[in-house]
Amino acid sequence: MKITDIRLGYLSVPLKQPFKTALRTVNSVEDVIVKIETDTGHIGYGEAPPTGVITGDTTGAIIGAVEEHIRKRLIGLDLENFEEILLTLDKSLVHNTSTKAAVDIALYDLYGQMFNAPVYKLLGGYRKEIITDITISVDTPEKMAADSIDAVKLGYTTLKIKVGVDAEQDFRRMKAVREVVGYDVQLRIDANQGWKPKEAVRTLKAMEDSGLQVELVEQPVQAQDIEGLKFVTDQVSIPVMADESVFSPKDALMILHTRAADMINIKLMKCGGIHQALKICAMAEIYDVECMIGCMLEAKVSITAAVHLACAKKIITKIDLDGPVLCREDPVQGGAIFEHSRISLPDTAGLGFEHINGVVWKS
Numbered sequence: 001m002k003i004t005d006i007r008l009g010y011l012s013v014p015l016k017q018p019f020k021t022a023l024r025t026v027n028s029v030e031d032v033i034v035k036i037e038t039d040t041g042h043i044g045y046g047e048a049p050p051t052g053v054i055t056g057d058t059t060g061a062i063i064g065a066v067e068e069h070i071r072k073r074l075i076g077l078d079l080e081n082f083e084e085i086l087l088t089l090d091k092s093l094v095h096n097t098s099t100k101a102a103v104d105i106a107l108y109d110l111y112g113q114m115f116n117a118p119v120y121k122l123l124g125g126y127r128k129e130i131i132t133d134i135t136i137s138v139d140t141p142e143k144m145a146a147d148s149i150d151a152v153k154l155g156y157t158t159l160k161i162k163v164g165v166d167a168e169q170d171f172r173r174m175k176a177v178r179e180v181v182g183y184d185v186q187l188r189i190d191a192n193q194g195w196k197p198k199e200a201v202r203t204l205k206a207m208e209d210s211g212l213q214v215e216l217v218e219q220p221v222q223a224q225d226i227e228g229l230k231f232v233t234d235q236v237s238i239p240v241m242a243d244e245s246v247f248s249p250k251d252a253l254m255i256l257h258t259r260a261a262d263m264i265n266i267k268l269m270k271c272g273g274i275h276q277a278l279k280i281c282a283m284a285e286i287y288d289v290e291c292m293i294g295c296m297l298e299a300k301v302s303i304t305a306a307v308h309l310a311c312a313k314k315i316i317t318k319i320d321l322d323g324p325v326l327c328r329e330d331p332v333q334g335g336a337i338f339e340h341s342r343i344s345l346p347d348t349a350g351l352g353f354e355h356i357n358g359v360v361w362k363s
């Protein structure tokens with residue numbers, strides 16, 4: 001099965017309501033779709049959202065990376081030598097992790113089709129169903145409490161509460177949410193780098209002392225401030241998860257080795273795809289550190305790939321794959337099946353896509 005072409009397209013999917021974090025507010029998922037064609041007629045799909053404030057990727061950069069660096073190196077290569085293709089992809093240019101993830105996902109889609117097996121089974125096949133949390137955007141305490149009630153009514157048992165905008169108000173946000181959802185619902189928080197280290201410790205300790213029962217906190221301090229991250233991890237009881245601080249397997253190794261965080265959030269868009277994520281999983285297993293599989297604001301193509309990884313690997317114990325349920329519509333036929341918090345995988349080959357509606361293909 002030889003690669004004959006790599007095509008690119010644009011996909012825009014409106015959100016049910018604005019998605020607000022300490023880093024950005026957006027109203028739609030904006031994606032580049034990658035389609036790899038082969039001489040056997042098999043097609044592999046991938047997806048990359050340009051999350052500039054986190055990965056540095058833009059739509060133009062994703063398109064340029066494929067057109068100027070990746071396409072010419074991959075055309076003609078045979079899926080039978082998967083290792084060669086992945087190494088070529090890695091070496092084609094530095095950084096550009098979202099682009100590499102999109103191409104990697106399309107390649108795994110083809111790899112699974114070549115063996116007529118779902119990708120999660122080829123990677124380990126640990127389970128075929130997972131439960132995701134849902135994100136509550138940062139807003140007034142009242143609005144966040146109302147959004148939380150709506151989510152719980154839909155059956156979500158874990159909420160990811162966005163904070164990191166103003167520490168004192170963040171405490172009030174958490175208090176308002178906990179008051180309305182009670183203690184049967186798990187609350188995890190994500191500050192998206194919004195706090196200073198001492199401010200994070202103060203705020204998290206206040207949450208501990210008030211019995212708010214926070215399951216974990218994601219990325220309390222700036223991504224590059226590893227000392228600050230370790231300071232928070234050492235000072236508070238709430239488990240600290242590194243998100244923006246961990247892109248590559250090398251970043252993960254450093255965090256694991258220094259114990260700067262208690263857990264790692266793996267995102268395909270940060271590490272460059274499934275083949276790199278597998279390395280982080282292997283290292284986390286060695287250090288016995290649980291991982292989350294997370295996502296950017298993504299539609300169901302790349303999220304399906306993340307579901308396959310999560311279903312394959314036991315070390316992934318926390319699931320934050322709510323991109324598709326935040327969208328007003330699902331343009332992807334096939335792939336993972338979402339029923340609110342419950343995500344399951346069909347036993348179709350590869351990643352199981354049939355068609356993606358609404359893609360504007362580049363000529």
Ligand SMILES: C[C@H](N)C(=O)N[C@H](CCC(=O)O)C(=O)O
Nearest residue numbers: 051135294295296297320322323
């Ligand atoms: C969508 C997901 N639940 C999430 O919250 N991801 C954010 C980054 C999302 C973005 O800005 O696209 C995170 O975990 O930091």
Ligand SMILES: [Mg+2]
Nearest residue numbers: 190218219243
């Ligand atoms: Mg996060």
